[in-house]
Amino acid sequence: MPRAVRFDEYGGIDVLRVEEVERPAPGPGEVLVEVKAAGINPGEAAIREGRLRDVFPATFPSGQGSDLAGVVAETGEGVGGFAPGDEVLGFTEKRASHADFVLVEAGNLIMRPSGIPWEAAGALFVVGATAYAAVRAVASGPGDTVVVSGAAGGVGSLAVQLARHTGATAIGLASEANHAWLSDHGVIPVSYGEGVADRIRAASGGSVDAFIDTFGADYVELAIELGVAPDRIDTIINFAAAQKYGVKTEGNAAAASSDVLAELARMIDQGALELPVARTYPLDQVREAFRELEQRHTRGKIVLKP
Known part of the structure; x- marks a missing residue:
């Protein structure tokens, strides 16, 4: 049975x-x-x-x-x-x-x-639609620098790639074990932990335009500290911080459709997304x-x- x-x-x-x-x-x-x-x-x-x-x-x-x-x-x-x-x-x-x-x-x-x-x-569906919605929520585009926390996770690994496809520079926060994978995908890897704000400033040249939080913890506060406008911060997990700072919480439900799924599937099929x-x-x-x-x-x- x-x-x-x-x-x-x-x-x-x-x-x-x-x-x-x-x-x-x-x-x-x-x-x-x-x-x-x-x-x-x-x-x-x-x-x-x-x-x-x-x-x-x-x-x-x-x-x-x-x-x-x-x-x-x-x-x-x-x-x-x-x-x-x-x-x-x-x-x-x-x-x-x-x-x-x-x-x-x-x-x-x-x-x-x-x-x-x-x-x-x-x-593909849950993480794909979530990453798609988050990148769209922060209006990632050419010339932007976008930081993604949890950049090697299910959502984060797609979000950094999708941000790059918009023409943005993507900075991915992840452990050193994942830095080579991020670099291979055109993402600037930065280790999380104490001193991360300074490391992000150094990697970005001092300016960050958007922030996608897929991990939680205090990353919304970090984005605010880095000077990112609340309407260009999206968290899929820290809803208390989102309410406190007025940042976005767009995730899977905001892009849950077969059309989005088909677009992501085409990108993977063509080798443009992993x-x-x-x-x-x-x-x-x-x-x-x-x-x-x-x-x-x-x-x-x-x-x-x-």
Whole structure:
């Protein structure tokens, strides 16, 4: 029987289990996808832990997962453009992609370009749409210097590349272990920690135009200290600081569409964008996957492969 990740209560990784479930049947407008790869994201951990229960409450037993890539198994009534055997990528809004099979609204899928590996295709939507929205929010453009915190993470690694594609100079805050990767992608690497403001000023020539915070901590305050205008600061995580300083909080929801997904997929297919994959895990090791995610030191994405 097909398997799916489930949890029955809020809690740590120990509440996660993989159980056998009935194979879903597509309804009108739905596509049943046999999942080949599905990314995991910090937001899923936050939902499972109950930290977002006021905004995204769980109904138990709950599944999890948004990102996915796989092969069309069946199509429901009224679905056009997809047929069994098609290779696709996309997203579900029903917290269900961490499974062998998932039902997806046809409008949330695109064909998988041949140049995108399964692992990257199955991990693209959440981080891709988030990075796309953040770069757009800070109005990155030619002549700008844009700083990105967490620049080697899932969102940050895409944000620095997308900022460069707008014509901006990108400065990426990351550990030294990730500096070579950033340099190889045309990004100026800067180590985080004590003295980071001075290192950023030196790397930027003294002027920073925009700041994207993908990590949290005190990076919004750092952006303010560097003289960045609040309307050119975007944080996807520190909402208290955003409210205090009046900075933006545009993330995944601001760019969640198949059109944005298709644009990002084309860039990867053409070699203009890379989504690094740190590690893959089989579905039955979902706990181990989230344990690594919670360390917050991976380059790019962690992906489940059912």
